[in-house]
Amino acid sequence: MLQQFNERNRDIKVHVNGKIVHRDEARISVFDSVVQGGDAVWEGLRIYDGKVFCLDRHLDRLYASAHAMLFQDVPPREHIIGALMDLLQANDMYDDVHVRLTLTRGEKITSGMDPRLNQSGPGLIILPEWKPPVYDNKTGISVITSAIRRNNPQFLDSKIHHNNLINNILAKIQANEAGASAALMLDERGFAAELNGTNVFVIRGEQVLTPYAHNCLPGITRGLVLEICQEQSWAHSQADLSLTEMYTADFAFGTGTMGELTPISKLDGREIQVSAFAQMRFDEICDAFVNKRDVLSTDIPRQ
Numbered sequence: 001m002l003q004q005f006n007e008r009n010r011d012i013k014v015h016v017n018g019k020i021v022h023r024d025e026a027r028i029s030v031f032d033s034v035v036q037g038g039d040a041v042w043e044g045l046r047i048y049d050g051k052v053f054c055l056d057r058h059l060d061r062l063y064a065s066a067h068a069m070l071f072q073d074v075p076p077r078e079h080i081i082g083a084l085m086d087l088l089q090a091n092d093m094y095d096d097v098h099v100r101l102t103l104t105r106g107e108k109i110t111s112g113m114d115p116r117l118n119q120s121g122p123g124l125i126i127l128p129e130w131k132p133p134v135y136d137n138k139t140g141i142s143v144i145t146s147a148i149r150r151n152n153p154q155f156l157d158s159k160i161h162h163n164n165l166i167n168n169i170l171a172k173i174q175a176n177e178a179g180a181s182a183a184l185m186l187d188e189r190g191f192a193a194e195l196n197g198t199n200v201f202v203i204r205g206e207q208v209l210t211p212y213a214h215n216c217l218p219g220i221t222r223g224l225v226l227e228i229c230q231e232q233s234w235a236h237s238q239a240d241l242s243l244t245e246m247y248t249a250d251f252a253f254g255t256g257t258m259g260e261l262t263p264i265s266k267l268d269g270r271e272i273q274v275s276a277f278a279q280m281r282f283d284e285i286c287d288a289f290v291n292k293r294d295v296l297s298t299d300i301p302r303q
Contacts, residue, residue: 001181008130015087015126033105040104040163041065044257047097051297065161073121089303098131133260140265141181146171150185150193150215171196187215191240198256202249203278208236221255228288251278
């Protein structure tokens with residue numbers, strides 16, 4: 001799966017540190033921490049039918065990540081929401097849009113790793129694009145297991161949604177070289193953790209299962225799927241899932257803001273043998289997920 005350039009994005013406007021500019025005029029200092037060390041936190045947002053989906057939950061995670069990284073003088077939530085809404089209005093973007101919202105540690109007075117060199121507060125970058133779900137959510141995707149293990153909190157806590165994605169990028173490179181759409185990353189014990197860019201679920205029998213969040217980012221979409229199962233009284237849990245349990249699942253799917261709910265059709269060359277019940281349960285989850293959009297969305301003011 002390789003994303004293609006969308007002609008509609010040729011003249012989009014972006015937000016960089018308080019200014020709305022054409023994408024070709026967007027500039028950031030070479031002294032900014034995101035350039036110096038990839039030191040920034042971020043969120044991906046989706047726009048549906050004039051609303052930002054799960055904005056509060058995404059901002060909660062953004063602020064938690066910034067706090068964990070000891071960012072100083074973080075702008076208030078109202079400032080970020082206002083900048084986002086102004087930008088979406090400027091682009092006349094109200095549907096079928098993905099937004100990447102990045103909060104950097106800010107500009108340094110001189111190059112170096114030390115956060116004490118950041119003395120002017122964080123930087124804010126907001127990039128909206130016309131972007132439908134990036135995976136084939138009809139026929140599904142092919143996945144391989146990566147040799148790269150997903151971080152655990154002993155070394156780097158994946159619950160910090162940080163711009164340093166080397167761990168994931170290395171796994172994605174392996175998937176690319178193998179001709180697969182994504183890579184399954186295991187934890188240090190050999191159990192499934194997540195895909196390189198999304199969380200992962202399986203349905204076995206009547207149970208909806210997902211790996212524990214020890215070695216993965218507990219995604220917003222992942223949380224919604226678990227919430228839906230709880231509300232519907234469907235059997236579900238977090239679990240240690242071996243590769244054999246992944247191979248022999250009745251259904252497998254990835255979850256994420258950029259791709260939404262994506263069936264996995266093949267893992268390491270093994271076709272996922274989909275049962276009628278599992279397909280029905282996945283379809284029910286998808287329907288319930290769509291219904292969440294009205295309940296958990298924030299309106300974009302119209303000009």
